[in-house]
Amino acid sequence: MTISLHADAHATGTELTHFWSACVGAGRAAEGLRAGWQEHLRLVRDAAGFRYVRFHGLFHDDMFVYRKGADGQPILNFQYVDDVFDRMLQAGVRPFVELGFSPGDLAREKATTFWWGAHGSPPTDLGQWAELITAIAEHWVHRYGLDEVRSWYFEVWNEPNLNPFFRGARSEYFDLYAVSVTALKAIDAQLRVGGPATSNFVPDGRFAGEHEDTSQHAVVAEAKDLDSLDWQPVWVADFLEFCHSRSLPVDFVSCHPYPTDWALDGHGNTQQHTRASDATTRDLRTLRALVDASPYPDAEIHLTEWNSSPSPRDHTHDHLQAATFVVKANLESIGLTESLCYWAFTDVFEEGGAGDTVFHGGFGMITYQGVPKPSFHAYRMLNQLGDELLIQTEGAAVTRHRASGSLSALAYHYPAEVTQAPPGSFDGRSVAQDVLATGSPRRLRIELTGLSPRSSVTIETLDAEQGNAIAAWHAMGAPEPPTREQTVLLRKAGHAVGQRVQLADDEGRFLFDEEIPSWSVVLIRQDRDTQ
Structure with a gap:
């Protein structure tokens, strides 16, 4: 064919927004202090035109943002964060700020996930959390100017529906969002705040939100054709309903539509399922319709993590088919989202520790040694497209x-x-x-x-x-x-x-x-x- x-x-064309260049992911904030990370960022910015970068670990202990002194009072230190943000802005990209995870001295549980021991639990004191959010946002306004900070995005947490990332109930995340968005909007109403940053889409919406304390999602193991089911984003509808009931602003809706899903069944067993090649586009249509019909129809949609799989040890990421999938999914999703954030731009990435080989299946479109993978060219080529779609x-x-x-x-x-x-x-x-x-x-x-x-x-x-x-x-x-x-x-x-x-x-x-x-x-x- x-x-x-x-x-x-x-011929007459229609406006084409390069949503594929809006945002790209990285592992954690502290990795942004490394020379290789910074070199790779400049490379992908120049070649692919990325405008924002999102990463975990902004408040992790290795960034030294928050600790409590002997008298129990918070001691704040923004020097490391300033270093990362300064270099990003100098490279021509802005932060897509992920507010998380808890600092060690504010965490209910410590070292719940990743090799580097992210503290994936709710803060012990939401009032002190709000004070931290207020202090760092006011610092950013003072350092970079209000107009600049208004151009950023503030996403509350990462994948709170998954147990290692948020050891708490759904209601606790909703409360965390409430105090976070309230603190930011008190500084300036035009600061852009959103969530729930959940993973993933699940078939027929099962375990997508109806069980308050379900921290993992489920699939129906006996289903013969999972792709024929109606896949729905986790928690999103309930999140929007909660925010509306509390009169809370939602400037953008975020979630993570990986087309390869690891989901728990009702007995705690994992199941892997690779979905149809058009799953990303179908998910974005579903999410677009959900948001359009919600009390927040003007909210932007940002898919703040996406790749062919959510594994940092999937050798597919190093091969040509990863690039083809990137081009296919993005071209098929024109007009459905404000961003589809590739996770991630570099193999300077340590969720599971360092990769053992040059090509170890890492998320990055550039290896640790600075070697471009085919996925790098997928984004470079997408960036060469014009701003009007002809056919x-x-x-x-x-x-x-x-x-x-x-x-x-x-x-x-x-x-x-x-x-x-x-x-x-x-x-x-x-x-x-x-x-x-x-x-x-x-x-x-x-x-x-x-x-x-x-x-x-x-x-x-x-x-x-x-x-x-x-x-x-x-x-x-x-x-x-x-x-x-x-x-x-x-x-x-x-x-x-x-x-x-x-x-x-x-x-x-x-x-x-x-x-x-x-x-x-x-x-x-x-x-x-x-x-």
């Missing part, structure tokens, strides 16, 4: 840059043989490699007309041989660890997508008509100074 599109440079079909879209009038097209081949999101590859690389070998070439035909005669058009190709750093690593014998010289070569290979330049004909017509391999991504961009 051919992917075919025709677009005229002078779209399954597998491709053509856009126009309003300022220059030049066109950009992006296409992908997600093979029909794979009906699910990319299956996770957790116990090694074999599943990822088998999936990468699935599928047959597909013809791609994109015709652009109305261009300037003989204008220059650049074609970039991301596939198993081009821009695929792990293939280059295997070709050099999979060295572990690579030498300094090998690392330089891997970085070059990671950046080296296929690229060639062609010209439109004398009538201003350009035609791309070729077979492209499975999992490949093709960017066609008219040079802006030739239109």
